[in-house]
Amino acid sequence: MGRMLIQTETTPNPSTLKFLPGARVMEAGTRDFASAEQAEASPLAAAIFSTGAVEGVFFGRDFVSVTAAEGADWRQLKPQVLAVLLDHFASGAPLFNAASAGGISVAPDDEDYGEDPADAEIVAEIRALIDTRVRPAVASDGGDIVYRGFRGGTVYLALQGACSGCPSSTMTLKHGIESLLKHYVPEVEAVEAV
Numbered sequence: 001m002g003r004m005l006i007q008t009e010t011t012p013n014p015s016t017l018k019f020l021p022g023a024r025v026m027e028a029g030t031r032d033f034a035s036a037e038q039a040e041a042s043p044l045a046a047a048i049f050s051t052g053a054v055e056g057v058f059f060g061r062d063f064v065s066v067t068a069a070e071g072a073d074w075r076q077l078k079p080q081v082l083a084v085l086l087d088h089f090a091s092g093a094p095l096f097n098a099a100s101a102g103g104i105s106v107a108p109d110d111e112d113y114g115e116d117p118a119d120a121e122i123v124a125e126i127r128a129l130i131d132t133r134v135r136p137a138v139a140s141d142g143g144d145i146v147y148r149g150f151r152g153g154t155v156y157l158a159l160q161g162a163c164s165g166c167p168s169s170t171m172t173l174k175h176g177i178e179s180l181l182k183h184y185v186p187e188v189e190a191v192e193a194v
Contacts, residue, residue, distance in 0.1 A: 006085050008078065011142040016056070016067040016161075017074060018142035019081065021089050024062060030144040031059040032160040042096050044088045051080040058143065058161030059095070065142035065161050115150055122187050123150050129184055130157070134177055145177075153189030155181060 009018040031042070034056055039045035045057045048066055054077070056067035066081050068074060115123055130147050138145050143161030150156070157177070178191040 004086060004089055006082055006089075008082075009142070011065065013067070013142075015070070015072075016065050016142055017078065017081075018063050018065045019085055020063045021085055022062075023089055025064055025095070026059050026061050030061070030160060032144075033057040033059075040097075043093055044084070044095055047084045047088065048081055051077060051084065053077050054081075056161075060139055060142070060144065060161065063142060119150055119187075122185055125185050126150055126155055126181060126188065129181060130177075133180060148194050150188075153187060155188055155191045156194045157191060158194050 005022065007020040007022070009020065011018050031045075033039040033042065033045045033049070036046070036049040039049045039057060042059075044064070045059070048054055048057050048064075053069050053072035054066055055069040056065075058065045058067075064085065066077075068077055127147050130145060134145055143159065146158040146160065148156040148158050178188075181188040181191060
């Protein structure tokens with residue numbers, strides 16, 4: 001195997017960097033680790049957290065985004081994260097511990113924001129718009145948006161990865177996504193982050 005080149009990209013969140021290993025990271029779905037405890041399900045996420053200056057790791061289809069803890073210096077952190085990623089992809093180690101259910105894509109729990117069965121068509125439209133219009137745009141910023149429910153004219157969405165912490169995300173959510181959904185689905189009155 002030749003020398004692997006991992007590219008890095010900045011994201012709208014200055015504390016988050018996106019690392020592109022040039023290989024598939026997640027076969028399906030995405031995975032967000034917001035703490036070292038959560039990262040125990042993945043040897044790679046745990047190794048990134050163990051650099052000590054990290055407060056979030058997010059796996060996308062072809063990238064890993066890493067959020068530095070407050071006060072961390074990317075000039076010192078970046079080579080450490082690159083070393084961890086090179087090790088991981090060069091060794092072919094599994095992304096998740098075999099014993100954990102970590103590799104299983106967990107279906108979001110839609111019960112929380114209960115949907116009216118009568119809204120099934122609207123919900124299908126909202127989900128399709130999020131998958132085709134919203135998620136590809138957000139993925140380019142190193143994050144993901146998960147549909148959580150629709151009730152009483154309000155769409156509930158969860159932000160993950162680089163999107164969860166950046167100041168622009170709530171703006172994006174309120175203006176960009178809300179106006180897009182309202183435009184295509186007149187029943188939508190508001191969008192809330194959960």
